[in-house]
Amino acid sequence: MAADKAKVLEEILQLDDDYDSEELDRLEEEAEEEMEKEIKQEKEAVHEQEVADEALRANGADALPASPASTEDAGEESYGPLDPEHVAQVLSDLREHGMIACLQKHIVPNPFIVAPLLLSLGVMLPRAILNELQDDPYKGLSLLKLVLTRILRKRRKLAEYNTVEDVLALVRKSKRIVVLSGAGISVSCGIPDFRSKDGIYSILAQENQYELDDPSDMFDKEVFLRDPSMFYSFAHAIYPSHYEPSPSHRFIKLLEEKGKLLRMYSQNIDTLEQKAGIQRVLQCHGSFATATCTDPSCRYQVDGAAIREAILSKNVPQCPKCTARRAKRSKREAKRQKVARGWTAESASEGEEELAYGIMKPDITFFGEKEVDLIMVMGTSLKVAPVADLLSHLPPHIPTVLINRTPITHMALDVMLLGDADCVVAYLCDKLDWTLSHAPAPIPEPLRVASSHVHQFPGAEGGWYVEALLEEEDG
Numbered sequence: 001m002a003a004d005k006a007k008v009l010e011e012i013l014q015l016d017d018d019y020d021s022e023e024l025d026r027l028e029e030e031a032e033e034e035m036e037k038e039i040k041q042e043k044e045a046v047h048e049q050e051v052a053d054e055a056l057r058a059n060g061a062d063a064l065p066a067s068p069a070s071t072e073d074a075g076e077e078s079y080g081p082l083d084p085e086h087v088a089q090v091l092s093d094l095r096e097h098g099m100i101a102c103l104q105k106h107i108v109p110n111p112f113i114v115a116p117l118l119l120s121l122g123v124m125l126p127r128a129i130l131n132e133l134q135d136d137p138y139k140g141l142s143l144l145k146l147v148l149t150r151i152l153r154k155r156r157k158l159a160e161y162n163t164v165e166d167v168l169a170l171v172r173k174s175k176r177i178v179v180l181s182g183a184g185i186s187v188s189c190g191i192p193d194f195r196s197k198d199g200i201y202s203i204l205a206q207e208n209q210y211e212l213d214d215p216s217d218m219f220d221k222e223v224f225l226r227d228p229s230m231f232y233s234f235a236h237a238i239y240p241s242h243y244e245p246s247p248s249h250r251f252i253k254l255l256e257e258k259g260k261l262l263r264m265y266s267q268n269i270d271t272l273e274q275k276a277g278i279q280r281v282l283q284c285h286g287s288f289a290t291a292t293c294t295d296p297s298c299r300y301q302v303d304g305a306a307i308r309e310a311i312l313s314k315n316v317p318q319c320p321k322c323t324a325r326r327a328k329r330s331k332r333e334a335k336r337q338k339v340a341r342g343w344t345a346e347s348a349s350e351g352e353e354e355l356a357y358g359i360m361k362p363d364i365t366f367f368g369e370k371e372v373d374l375i376m377v378m379g380t381s382l383k384v385a386p387v388a389d390l391l392s393h394l395p396p397h398i399p400t401v402l403i404n405r406t407p408i409t410h411m412a413l414d415v416m417l418l419g420d421a422d423c424v425v426a427y428l429c430d431k432l433d434w435t436l437s438h439a440p441a442p443i444p445e446p447l448r449v450a451s452s453h454v455h456q457f458p459g460a461e462g463g464w465y466v467e468a469l470l471e472e473e474d475g
C-alpha cells in the first residue's frame with residue numbers, strides 16, 4: 001500500500017505543475033477576500049445584535065444575559081495548525097534532503113496533513129479548495145510543492161557571520177565579491193537620489209507638472225515614447241557632468257585593484273563607476289554612457305557624449321540617421337504633393353509619428369552571474385528590480401553584508417553595517433590597512449545593537465528595526 005502511494009506520489013511529482021506562482025497568488029487573494037467578507041459579516045451580525053439589545057434595554061429589560069457568540073462555524077471543517085516542531089522538521093528535511101525525500105517522508109504516510117501544513121506555512125486558501133483537499137489531499141500536492149519551492153528559494157541568515165570582524169575577515173579572504181549598489185553611494189557626490197523624501201520622485205510628485213501616475217514612469221519606456229520631452233526636461237538635473245566619485249566608489253575600485261571584485265551591479269545611472277575607473281560594472285538601470293535610437297528598425301547607437309549638449313540644454317536629442325531619412329522622405333512627399341493636389345501636409349504624419357521613434361535614449365543593460373563568495377549591498381534598500389531579484393537567484397550559502405543608512409527587513413542579510421556608506425568603508429579600509437583616497441575623518445568604533453548582527457556607524461537610521469532588536473534583548 002505504502003509502495004503504491006509512493007508510486008502515485010512520484011507520478012504526481014513528475015506531472016507539470018497544476019499551479020504556477022501567479023495562480024497561487026490569485027488563490028491567496030481570493031482567500032483573503034473571503035476572510036474579509038466573513039469578518040465584515042460577523043461585525044454586521046454583532047452590530048445587529050447590539051442594536052437589538054439596545055432596543056430591548058430601551059423597553060425596560062435591564063438585566064440582559066450576555067449575548068451568545070455571534071456566529072459559530074457549525075459544520076465547517078477547521079484544520080488546526082500543525083505542531084510547530086512538526087513544521088520545523090518538515091522544513092529541515094526539505095532543506096537537507098530535498099523536495100521529493102521530504103514529501104515521501106512526511107506526506108506519503110499521512111497525506112491528510114497537506115492542508116494543515118499549507119495553513120501552518122501561512123498559506124491562505126479559499127474554502128472551496130480546502131473542502132476539496134479534505135476529500136482528496138493529493139490534490140494539494142502541486143500547491144504544496146510550489147509553496148515549498150518558494151521557501152527553498154528564500155534566503156536564510158547565515159548564523160556564523162555577525163560582527164564587523166567577520167566582515168573584515170570575509171573581505172580579506174574573498175576573491176569574488178559582488179557589490180550591489182544604489183543611490184546611497186552617490187548622495188555624497190551631490191547627486192539627488194530617487195526614492196528618499198528629498199529625492200527626484202518626491203520632487204516630481206510635488207511639482208506635479210508632468211501628470212504622471214507614478215513618478216517612476218519618468219523612466220518608463222512607453223511613457224518616454226509617448227513624450228520624450230518630459231524625460232529630457234529634467235534629465236539635465238541628474239546628468240553626471242561635474243560630479244566626482246565618492247569614497248564608496250573608490251572603495252569598490254580598491255576591491256577591484258586588489259583582485260577581489262567579481263562584478264559590481266549598480267542601480268545608479270550617474271556613470272560615476274566609470275569615472276572612478278571601475279571596469280567590472282554593470283549598470284542595471286542603464287546609464288548615460290551610451291544612447292540608442294528608439295526606432296526599432298534603426299537602433300543606431302552613440303556614445304553618451306554625443307547627446308550631452310542636448311541634455312544640458314533640455315532638448316530632445318534626435319537620431320541623426322532617422323533625421324536624414326526623414327529629410328529625404330519629406331522631399332519625396334513634397335514632390336508627390338505637387339503631383340497629387342489635395343494632399344494635406346498632415347497626411348504624411350501618421351503611424352510611427354505617434355510614437356517618438358527616431359529619438360536617442362540612454363541604454364539599459366541586464367545581467368546574470370554566479371560563482372560569488374561575498375555579496376556587499378551598498379547604499380540601496382534592494383526594493384527595485386532587477387537588483388532586488390538578484391539575491392534570490394544567488395546560492396543562499398553566500399554571505400551577504402549590507403552597508404546602508406537603513407536596514408533591510410524584507411530579506412535576511414548576515415551582517416548589517418548601518419550608516420553613511422562612505423563612513424563605513426573608511427572604517428573598513430582603516431582596519432584592512434587599505435589606503436582610501438578622499439576618506440572622511442577617522443570613524444569612531446561602531447555600536448553593536450545588543451548582541452545582534454547589526455552595527456551602527458555615523459549616519460545610521462536603524463528605526464523600528466533596531467528598537468525591536470533592543471527590546472528583544474531586554475525581554
Ligand SMILES: [Zn+2]
Pocket residue numbers: 293294295298299300319320321322323358359
Ligand atoms: Zn534612428
